[in-house]
Amino acid sequence: MTVEWLLPLIWAGIIGAAVVLYVILDGFDLGIGVLFPFAKDKAERDQMIASIAPFWDGNETWLVMGGVGLLVAFPPAYAIIMPAMYLPVIVMLLALVFRGVAFEFRELGRSEKLWDIAFAGGSAVAGFCQGLILGGLIQGIRVENGAFAGGPFDWATPFALLCGFGVLTGHALLGATWLVMKTSGPVAEHSRKQATRLLYLVLLFMGAVSLWTPLQFPHIRERWFSLPNFFYLAPVPVLTALTAFVGWTALRMESEVAPFIATIVLFVLGFAGLAISSFPYLVPPSLTIWQTAAAPASQIFILIGTAVLLPLVLAYTAYVYWLFRGKIGPGESYHH
Numbered sequence: 001m002t003v004e005w006l007l008p009l010i011w012a013g014i015i016g017a018a019v020v021l022y023v024i025l026d027g028f029d030l031g032i033g034v035l036f037p038f039a040k041d042k043a044e045r046d047q048m049i050a051s052i053a054p055f056w057d058g059n060e061t062w063l064v065m066g067g068v069g070l071l072v073a074f075p076p077a078y079a080i081i082m083p084a085m086y087l088p089v090i091v092m093l094l095a096l097v098f099r100g101v102a103f104e105f106r107e108l109g110r111s112e113k114l115w116d117i118a119f120a121g122g123s124a125v126a127g128f129c130q131g132l133i134l135g136g137l138i139q140g141i142r143v144e145n146g147a148f149a150g151g152p153f154d155w156a157t158p159f160a161l162l163c164g165f166g167v168l169t170g171h172a173l174l175g176a177t178w179l180v181m182k183t184s185g186p187v188a189e190h191s192r193k194q195a196t197r198l199l200y201l202v203l204l205f206m207g208a209v210s211l212w213t214p215l216q217f218p219h220i221r222e223r224w225f226s227l228p229n230f231f232y233l234a235p236v237p238v239l240t241a242l243t244a245f246v247g248w249t250a251l252r253m254e255s256e257v258a259p260f261i262a263t264i265v266l267f268v269l270g271f272a273g274l275a276i277s278s279f280p281y282l283v284p285p286s287l288t289i290w291q292t293a294a295a296p297a298s299q300i301f302i303l304i305g306t307a308v309l310l311p312l313v314l315a316y317t318a319y320v321y322w323l324f325r326g327k328i329g330p331g332e333s334y335h336h
Contacts, residue, residue, distance in 0.1 A: 007300065008293040011073035012282070014306065015066050020271055022062035023130075024174070024264050025317075029056040031175020033099060033123020034168065035194065036116060044187050045116060047328055049103070051182040054324040056103065058317060060096065065313075072302045076146060077282045077292035083148045084141045085133050085155055092129035098122035124168060131167030135160030138213065138274065140284045159212055166205030170267065173198040177260040180251075185330045188256075195259055196251050203244055206270060210237070213277060219285055220277045233276060240269045 029052040039045045071078045082089065099122030106115035136155030143149060176198055179191035214221035224233055247262030280288040293299065 003296055003300075004293075005290065007296055007303070008073070008289040010303065011069060011293070011299060012289045014310075015069040015073070016271075016275065018062045018066040018069060020268060022059070022066060023271070024267055025055070025059040025062060027127075027171045027267070028052070028174040028178040028260075029059060030099075030123045030127045031171035031173065032179065033120050033175075034127060034172040035175050035179075035191070036120040036123070038190075038194070040186070040190070042112070043330060044190075047183055047185075047187050047330055048179060049106070051179060051328045054320060057100070058320060061313060061317075069306075073294055073299055074282055074289065074292040075294055077287065077289075080141060080143060080146075080148045080283050080287070080292075081137070084150060085136055087152060088129040088132040088136070088155060092126050092133070095122045095126035095129065099126060123171075127168045127171040128164045131164035132156075132160045134167060134274075135163030137284060138163070138278065139217070140286075143283060143286045146287075159216065162205065162208060162212065166202070166209060169198060169201045169205055170270075173202050174260075174263055174267070177247075177263045181256050181260045182328055184327045187330070192251055192254070192259075196248070199244065199248055199251070199263075202266070206240070210273070217277075217285075223277055236269060236273050236276065240266065240273075243269060 032048050032052055036045060036048065039048060070081070099119055102115045102118035102122060106112050106119060132155060135157070139155075139157060139159050141148065141150065142154065173195060176191045176195035180188055180195060183191070214224055223229060243262055243265045247259050247266065250258035250262060278284050280290070282289045282292050
């Protein structure tokens with residue numbers, strides 16, 4: 001096992017972990033934005049906002065880390081993926097900025113209703129674009145001579161749209177289960193009902209993607225259904241079904257924490273399934289993590305800094321979540 005072989009694996013793991021952390025942590029506050037229009041009144045929306053106010057901006061740290069990690073560790077992949085996904089990426093970033101501005105100005109501006117619409121719209125557009133990017137990557141990028149050779153709308157396919165709505169629904173489920181865990185009163189009760197319905201939709205989208213990918217993409221079909229891979233990989237869908245059942249049962253039994261944890265596990269298993277389908281390709285279906293890796297010296301240099309800073313970021317994030325633990329009741333905020 002050489003350094004040239006091991007370093008790309010380490011960086012792929014770091015970037016993958018950053019993406020998972022981003023999807024989970026920023027996913028629940030994006031999901032709250034998606035659920036914003038379904039709140040009954042201003043008091044419920046204020047309680048929903050209060051439940052994420054200490055966390056939401058820090059959650060986006062992991063998006064930055066994933067993007068920067070891709071740039072420094074796999075620059076050829078970055079140079080191909082960005083032009084291939086330029087439109088959904090730029091719309092996603094603008095939506096995130098729009099959402100952030102709306103979050104801060106809804107209490108300060110004169111038209112709170114207008115900022116509420118902006119917050120909900122920015123959250124929904126950002127989540128949908130993330131699903132488009134995911135779908136575009138899974139279906140593959142056209143590469144010739146080490147460069148992107150497609151058009152600006154290659155990502156715009158029915159499969160990518162399916163992934164867009166699936167990720168959007170998944171964010172809403174994360175947001176609903178977060179509110180079950182972090183709020184009390186009518187918001188928690190309403191969110192529990194929403195979470196049950198959203199769980200059905202998420203499973204529907206996961207099932208559709210799981211059927212579509214092996215039917216349309218031969219390399220994914222071979223990965224999952226050839227022998228002995230089929231037996232090795234069978235635990236992933238089985239665990240996904242069991243996790244969904246645990247989440248559904250927890251919602252029925254009015255558990256507060258278990259539905260959120262089950263949703264997180266559901267996302268992790270979904271990510272694991274997609275990683276299994278694509279590995280070792282970083283630019284499916286042609287370029288692997290080793291073909292797109294930076295020079296070992298560059299990877300080692302950045303890895304040293306990451307090894308120092310990453311534990312500090314994780315520790316700070318854990319401290320913030322511990323510091324602002326507990327439920328937000330009607331009329332309360334984290335300032336009080």
